[in-house]
Amino acid sequence: MQKKETIRVIVKEPGMAPEWRIIPNELEALQREVDGYIEVVRLSGNAAMIVNEEGKLRGMAPNFRYGIDMIVGTAVFVGTDGEEFTDFPGPIKCVDRMTGGARRA
Numbered sequence: 001m002q003k004k005e006t007i008r009v010i011v012k013e014p015g016m017a018p019e020w021r022i023i024p025n026e027l028e029a030l031q032r033e034v035d036g037y038i039e040v041v042r043l044s045g046n047a048a049m050i051v052n053e054e055g056k057l058r059g060m061a062p063n064f065r066y067g068i069d070m071i072v073g074t075a076v077f078v079g080t081d082g083e084e085f086t087d088f089p090g091p092i093k094c095v096d097r098m099t100g101g102a103r104r105a
Contacts, residue, residue, distance in 0.1 A: 008087040009033075010077040010095045014061035018077075018095040025085055033076045041066070042080075046089055050076040064099040075099070 007025045011033060012018040023029045030038050030050050039053040052060060052073045060073035077095050079086040088095075 003084055004086055007078060007085055010088050010092055012063060012075045012077070012095060012099050014063040014073065018092055018099060020092060023076075030076060030085075034074050035060075043077075046080050048078050048080050048085070050078060066098070071099075 004025050006022050008020060008022050010018045011021050023033065027038070034050060034052040034055075036055070036058070037053040038050050041049040041051060043049055049066075049071075051071055052058070055073040056070075058073075063071045063073060063075055065071070077088050079089045
């Protein structure tokens, strides 16, 4: 599949409800969203969560619990097609359930 120029993602900032955004499909755009180097957390199916690789070391604000882990800073939910990022495949309510919506962790 050819890499898309822009992708439709869900962004969850600490203390805020998840929201849809369209961003350039490039590393720099993802780094801007999470304010630093990215870490990819694979989710079920063809989805992933992008977070700041050094978020905890930098003392970023708590966002939500994911299993036993605390996600800090902004999280970006994307779709995956092999090694490429693409549009997030599900409705926003999937992310809202996972993250607790606007509630803080």
